[in-house]
Amino acid sequence: MGEFMKSQKFARFCNRFFTYAFLLLLSLIIIYPLLITVSTAFREANIVSFQLDLHSNWTLDNFRELFTNTLYKNWYINTLIIAVATMVLQVVIVTLAGYTYSRYRFKGRKYSLVFFLIIQMVPTMAALTAFYVLANILNALDTYWFLTLLYVGGGIPMNTWLMKGYFDTVPRDLDESARIDGAGHLRVFWQIVLPLVKPMLAVQALWAFMGPFGDFLLAKFLLRTPEHLTVAVGLQQFISNPTDQKVTLFAAGAFLAALPICILFFFLQKNFVSGLTSGGTKG
Amino acid sequence: MEIDQNKLKNVRKAGLYSLIPGLGQFYNKQPFKGVIFIAIFLLFVFQMAIAGIPALTGFITLGTTPRVDHSLFLLIKGSLQIIVILLFFVFYFLNIYDARRVATIWNVKGKANTTAKAILKNAWDSGFPYLLTIPAYLAMTFVIIFPVLVTLFTAFTNYDFYHIPPFKLIDWVGLKNFLNIFSLSSYRETFTSVFSWTIIWTLCATTGQIVLGILTAIVANQDFIKGRRLFRIIFLLPWAIPAFITIMSFSNIFNDSIGAINTQVIPAINHLLFTDIPAISWKTDPFWTKVALIIIQTWLGFPYIFVMVTGVLQSIPGDLYEAARIDGANFWQKFWRITLPMILFATAPVLITQYTFNFNNFSIIYLFNNGGPGSVGSGAGSTDILISWIYKLTTGTSPQYAMAAAITLMISFIVIGVSLIAFKKTNAFGNEEMM
Structure with a gap:
């Protein structure tokens, strides 16, 4: 009986673990590309790669440029x-x-x-x-x-x-x-x-x-x-x-x-x- | 009820009178209707004499003198005239039907509406549903039916960059375009190649988004999950953001040299798993472009399925699972025997439209890599699907309008045929009440 309870508990743990792992991974896959675009909007125009970079300088220049020169x-x-x-x-x-x-x-x-x-x-x-x-x-x-x-x-x-x-x-x-x-x-x-x-x-x-x-x-x-x-x-x-x-x-x-x-x-x-x-x- | 013998009407006679619209209505003592019907009839005759006959002749010849006759305009005017004639025929048969019907009413009831007021009121009552749908039909005639008709006719002409009106005339060429697709080796090869990729693309991308959508719905629907609301919002994001924006962003993200996949994701995976995956040529190798396209469409399309399936899951009665549990069914049995059939049954029509949507999903192909890289001949790139190939045939520097129209017709028939069969098979039309 004890063995059974243990395996029940283990199965439940596994289910929860994989459920959360799945949800978090999927969330990451969805948010990551969006975050790249959003963060790029606030970066200086001379960037060399289109990737997530939270360290470089933040600026509103792109928006200013958007409304004045385009x-x-x-x-x-x-x-x-x-x-x-x-x-x-x-x-x-x-x-x-x-x-x-x-x-x-x-x-x-x-x-x-x-x-x-x-x-x-x-x-x-x-x-x-x-x-x-x-x-x-x-x-x-x-x-x-x-x-x-x-x-x-x-x-x-x-x-x-x-x-x-x-x-x-x-x-x-x-x-x-x-x-x-x-x-x-x-x-x-x-x-x-x-x-x-x-x-x-x-x-x-x-x-x-x-x-x-x-x-x-x-x-x-x-x-x-x-x-x-x-x-x-x-x-x-x-x-x-x-x-x-x-x-x-x-x-x-x-x-x-x-x-x-x-x-x-x-x-x-x-x-x-x-x-x-x-x-x-x-x- | 006594019926006055003098008022009996001959149904056959009423119908025959109405061979000239309006006369049957006069015979039925409905002069108001009769005048209107005759007026419509005369209007049509007048229109035919003034504009209709020339339009039809122009349609048949498509012009005789270059620079004077504009073949394309003649084709369009002819198509419009055909719609006018079809509408008149509908009116014509309704007119005869009406004459016979009113005559029958006279015979059965001994009276019928004869005053303008009563007729108008009757028309308002029985015609109300038609009245409400008229705007929809007007818009669809102008935007869908008429243009499709023009495309249909164009497919049987030689309209291409050698024959641009008004400098050159367009001619009818019968089935030549359709035969060319299969007999000219250059077209045949391109068509086969583009067509097979279109099928692979449709199946993989759509199945991908359906599987991910169902999986996510089932996983996220478990009661113990904390923050379900937040997850739900995140999973809806790809649907909430206009697709062209995400596709263009992905186009940058998958860029071979500056894109995040090659500069950030792959290095990160290598770092975490101690692997050594090299940078991938997402935009220059046809195989990897195709892979990227399928991944992106799965990403874009799954939320819609997720939302719909979540709705279905919440409507499945709990007793079903309870009964299954008592019978000793395990998780997989419950999934295969209860959950999945319920989902598929309830969402079949939507799933079918997802396949047709991707079959014609122009924007992802065009915006991600413009159908490239490379070429498979006749203007098509290696990841072009039929629809984006047609776009290139029509908008390129040497447009092939007629050929594009012929291919369009063929794929429209395929899509409609396959979906109709699928709808029938899944019984999506349902019973009479559902319709």
Whole structure:
């Protein structure tokens, strides 16, 4: 018996040891590269290697340089404009469509849902040439509204699915009893159901906002003049020239771009865990 | 209920009348609807006569005189016209359907809505769901369907750097591009090489992130762990930071000469384990670039799976494990028989989309090493996947638009086909209620 207890205890110790070892190692692997970038943002421009170095001098020169001698401020404002516009449009459209697919049974519903699923698999690349020609015809090359429209349209299929899944979790009895009480289409939607999906609205807004911040392909392809670029395309220019890499400038710019997104993300993360598990899975 | 014999309608007749939109509606005593339908019909006829016919002719010929006719614009206008015609056909059939349906209502109920007000109210009620989805469909038509249509047509033309409008005309060439991929040895070799790396990349990177995600979720979900919250925040970081930023950072970190892996990590490992690993050519040796790419994607992608699986784990009822324990199941049996099936069942659709995502994961390939190092011919680098190769074909100094379009079509079919089969197999569409 004693032997058994001992081996039980030993197994438990082993489990704990390896659990913590795993968690700590993984944490290290995640934090290390991030710390390199963050610390590089505060180092002098003449560094010789892109590595973690906490001993050399700290400075804010990179940030000063970023705002005085580069177009970083322009890029940042451009990205914000596009991101906010995308967010507003996409959330409205996706909410309406998701609500419809969750609440109404109408002809063609099932087929159009499958259609949404298929169409979100078509790679953006499939439309690249057409985007270019279209932009030429509409005189929309180098404009924000065109890019915004592309982001909105591209995000619709997948997010409609997720939104529909979340609407499905709101019991239908609620709107049915409201309807019996004489509430019309709009009232049921606006006053009964919509307040209950606020967490998912927040998630949708965040994702739509993050899209333009994270996109590289379309912005690179459609924006031309240096003042009109987004943060992603602009930052890449700092390190794309192998003979003249401005890694400290890049790191400083990356730090400023990632920080607000990161904060928003953690602020809302509770919401989207529930949003994802109800909308993205069929559990 | 007595039905007035005078009000009986002939369903067949109503449908036949509506072969000219609106007439059937007049026959059904719905003049308001009839006027609107006729107006739409006339508008379409007018549009066809003024712009439609020239657009279609232009689409067929793609222009006859260089510098005067712009083949590309003709192709685009033709595509738009095709969408207009398709929309009209949808309207046309709905119109006939409506005439027959209302006639049936007359016969069954003895009355139907005839005033404009009643019809509008009815349309508001039954049309409400369609109304709400119109913005979504408009945006998708403009941004996805129309461009894909253009790409589809482009694949059957000879649009490349020898044929740049308006100086040169583009022509229809049928299946030539598709045949070239397989018959021209240069293209065939590049395609085979890029395609096989794309498959390896998709399988390794996605499986990597799924395995790490599930493993982390299971390990981090144990009750005794202190600081679970903190670990959770750390594990979410790769997801919270925009991917392009981390990819570019990794591109520096894996730099052969100045990157931290070679200047800091490998020396540290050598120091700790008394090994003697030399610096690795992460950016100049194709094999190591591929390894680095897979490691980075695993790093980037696992938090998403981790979050989702954690949610599933917390929803598995405790009784299941309790029952298994009483039956004497050990840890592994519980894992293979309960935990893993539950996870896979609940997250299958998401896991499938992760594979398609990586199949088309352009930014990591492009931003890490621009598809390099080296080349495997026809403009593709040794770590280019299909999608980044297409990008190079379209944006390079000698663009091959038609060829790029043909390859795009092929991979779209592959991706959609494979995912549909996977969705069907995992029954992701679920039952009627789920849809």
